[in-house]
Amino acid sequence: MTIVPVSRRTFIKSSTAVTAGLVLSPAIIGRAEAATLKLKCSSSLPNDPKYANGRVYYDNLVKNLKGNGLGEQVEVAFFPDNQLGQEIDVINSVKLGVIDLMVSGSSISANLVPLVGTFDLGFLFSSFPQQTKAFDSGAAKPIEDALLKSGNIRIIAWAYNFGSRSVLAMDSVVSAGH
DSSP: OOOOOOOHHHHHHSOHHHHHHHHHSOOOOSOOOOOOEEEEEEESSOSOTTTOHHHHHHHHHHHHHHHTTOTTTEEEEEEOTTTTOOHHHHHHHHHHTSSOEEEOOSGGGGGTOGGGGGGGGOOOBSSHHHHHHHIIIIITHHHHHHHHHHHOOOOOOOOSOOSTTOOBOSSOOOOTTO
């Protein structure tokens, strides 16, 4: 770093705009700190840390934020039990940016992006690891892209067995007549 000494005479001769800027600039002491980012997370499920996906997701999110040194920078307020409204109202609020996060099944998203309704057709997986592998390898990418484009909604993560529409078959299923 180069330090250029400035005499009082040079400082006074400087242009008025520069001088005014230097004189009126507040002193910056220490490092600047941004305000804590506050996010709202909604779930239609109860506030049950053992069985409710919304609460489980929230607890994991907070744990990961703290584990990555972001606990003081990001604060997530959890609203279970439809406290912020019914799912259709909440997903519209997510689309508008009024609510930041929503833990939900895929069905409600079909109201904004009809393509998401294909998840209700009953995909069959032989195990949760197979489902994870399929989603991680891009099976959900077209749905994620459609949600982002049409609904301004970004999927952070997919979870297992959110509800009755999630189908896990331990044995092969053969339709009648085949």
